[in-house]
Amino acid sequence: MQKVRAFAPGVIMIIVSLVFLSQAFTMEKASITDPAGGSFLPALIAFVMMITGITVLFQERMKLKVEMSETHHKVIEAEAETPDYENTEMTMRQYSLILTYFIMIIIYVLLLSFIPFIVATFIFLSVSMFFLRGVSWKTNLIVSIVSIIVIDLVFSKLFHIIFP
Missing domain, CATH: 1.20.58 (Methane Monooxygenase Hydroxylase; Chain G, domain 1)
Structure with a gap:
């Protein structure tokens, strides 16, 4: 085993x-x-x-x-x-953390079919940071918003990649 x-x-x-x-x-x-x-x-x-x-x-x-x-x-x-x-x-808690996060990624990918990329990514980043318990809600929201702005500027404006 x-x-x-x-x-x-x-x-x-x-x-x-x-x-x-x-x-x-x-x-x-x-x-x-x-x-x-x-x-x-x-x-x-x-x-x-x-x-x-x-x-x-x-x-x-x-x-x-x-x-x-x-x-x-x-x-x-x-x-x-x-x-x-x-x-x-690895402990069972660590395995469950990895499995839960993997399920969150699958839900994020499925959400991309129904809601815009920026909204789905903001939700995913916010929930991920809350789930990983690394920061406060205020920092969580600031980092999520800044990340979305940077992603949008770099990929859609600079590289002209169209998001789903």
Whole structure:
């Protein structure tokens, strides 16, 4: 069970990236190689996520090999001198946080079909910052508004990208 849990994040990243990539390929009138096209960024994110997932799988595989090849006779002093960073594991709370945030991203993407990009992004940023509990509501709203203005100026005015 421990081995399956170790490989789960990498497998999930690869599966999600394949779903994103398939959706990027099915967009109408959008070329995956055109940076101004609507499918370029989702495809780029999918490729990065896939590479990250594969990297996580290889790292976990190497870690498992090292753990299996080590002898069970370790010197106590050696363990005390070197910190044990390899045995850090995610808790169930951390997994639920990641899953909840992933669901929020899916809801954001679905909202883009019904409401304008700027409104959906403002809602997503505000809810995300509240969910991650990093800042007060006042700071949350200011950062969300400034982010939306910067995104709009850079992408729609500078690069002439049309948002959904």
